[in-house]
Amino acid sequence: MQYISRYQSPLGKILLAADDMGLTGLWFYGQKYFALHLDESHEEKSYSVLDLAKRWLNLYFSGQEPDFSVPLHLKGTEFQKEVWKILCDIPYGTTVTYGEIAAVLAQKRGLERMSAQAVGNAVSHNPVSVIVPCHRVLGSNGSLTGYAGGLERKLKLLELEKVPRY
Structure with a gap:
């Protein structure tokens, strides 16, 4: 199961997706390949990996280099x-x-x-x-x-x- 959340960045709205292994997606609305590999059945809810990604983004967009990583679960070849x-x-x-x-x-x-x-x-x-x-x-x-x-x-x-x- 994938979980999603939205984030408003200074560069536009972002869709975040995660599963039990880590962050699976972070796309700017309207970008090429938007929501690629997002499961048809997903649920919008607060989820620890998504909350961590938002914390990372808050630091990043405030001009700071985040000093922690977000667990990733990248799907591709x-x-x-x-x-x-x-x-x-x-x-x-x-x-x-x-x-x-x-x-x-x-x-x-x-x-x-x-x-x-x-x-x-x-x-x-x-x-x-x-x-x-x-x-x-x-x-x-x-x-x-x-x-x-x-x-x-x-x-x-x-x-x-x-x-x-x-």
Whole structure:
């Protein structure tokens, strides 16, 4: 069973979803892939993981780096989960490129190279925006590319984290 709750952020309304293993979704209303993997049968109610995620978001949107993590239960392919794990390791206030993530994956798999485009596709399907920081991934030349929540939100999230101009 999944449980949902709503959160009003400075960047728009958010839908949160969780199950007994952790947070399964965090989507801005109107974003690409909104509520992907949300079970048809879900219930809106106060739930400990959702309450913890809201506490994390309150700190984050107040300009602070949260000093705790929210348990996650990410649903996707093994490749997507591998990419999302790398996203979770990007430090607050920093960025990486799709190509850098592809290079890490290639090295882990013993490959000469991996497609940055495949990485971009996995990043775009991240079901837990903000907490799994896909907004910290930039194009090869440092450009703002590909954010399911919209490039304006991506820019605002990077500004909130005081990321130097790219």
